[in-house]
Amino acid sequence: EDQVTQSPEALRLQEGESSSLNCSYTVSGLRGLFWYRQDPGKGPEFLFTLYSAGEEKEKERLKATLTKKESFLHITAPKPEDSATYLCAVQAQYSGSARQLTFGSGTQLTVLP
Amino acid sequence: DTGVSQDPRHKITKRGQNVTFRCDPISEHNRLYWYRQTLGQGPEFLTYFQNEAQLEKSRLLSDRFSAERPKGSFSTLEIQRTEQGDSAMYLCASSRKSGQGALLTYEQYFGPGTRLTVT
Numbered sequence: 723e724d725q726v727t728q729s730p731e732a733l734r735l736q737e738g739e740s741s742s743l744n745c746s747y748t749v750s751g752l753r754g755l756f757w758y759r760q761d762p763g764k765g766p767e768f769l770f771t772l773y774s775a776g777e778e779k780e781k782e783r784l785k786a787t788l789t790k791k792e793s794f795l796h797i798t799a800p801k802p803e804d805s806a807t808y809l810c811a812v813q814a815q816y817s818g819s820a821r822q823l824t825f826g827s828g829t830q831l832t833v834l835p
Numbered sequence: 836d837t838g839v840s841q842d843p844r845h846k847i848t849k850r851g852q853n854v855t856f857r858c859d860p861i862s863e864h865n866r867l868y869w870y871r872q873t874l875g876q877g878p879e880f881l882t883y884f885q886n887e888a889q890l891e892k893s894r895l896l897s898d899r900f901s902a903e904r905p906k907g908s909f910s911t912l913e914i915q916r917t918e919q920g921d922s923a924m925y926l927c928a929s930s931r932k933s934g935q936g937a938l939l940t941y942e943q944y945f946g947p948g949t950r951l952t953v954t
Binding site: 726754756758763764765766767768771809811813821822823824825826827828 | 839841866868875876877878879880883891893926928930941942943944945946947950
């Protein structure tokens, strides 16, 4: 069974204090790993897709990296508006025709001014 | 705005009542998903449509749940005889192909969700 574990559950940073969020996964053949941002009371907002170990993608202050067992979301010099829950999800190679996502429980990030 | 839309955004109902939610996907996306999310957890897959065909259902989808996508466009999710355990955020997503060959995958874009509270 596919599993995704995110750590830490919650993270409080001062504005400008860089850090990383971790996503560990177990999947029967990885087709893709996805990062989403979710604000309270809203649906997840797509950030990145990573396909294979060694791949990196960047968007503003966010950089996502992928190894064979985990992914990291690095946040450089965060701002209060980066406060949100960050969700990691995997899509298995053999997930059937649905290609459904298996999500972790998320990391709730708070950036203090 | 051409994103995924859901209606209603909030629904409060009494236990035992039936409720129906609607999802309008991004127009060029032929794949549509329903997920359920409870507080502090990530979304969990419920069911999937390709065009009008419902191709997969999770074990989470009890007999009280039914979903349709009659013309391959919008979809509805109905919960009959609601229970307090059904209280959750119900999310709809639609997807398109991304990458190709061995890297082919389907990026899913989510709507704002319907927050259901069963009293």
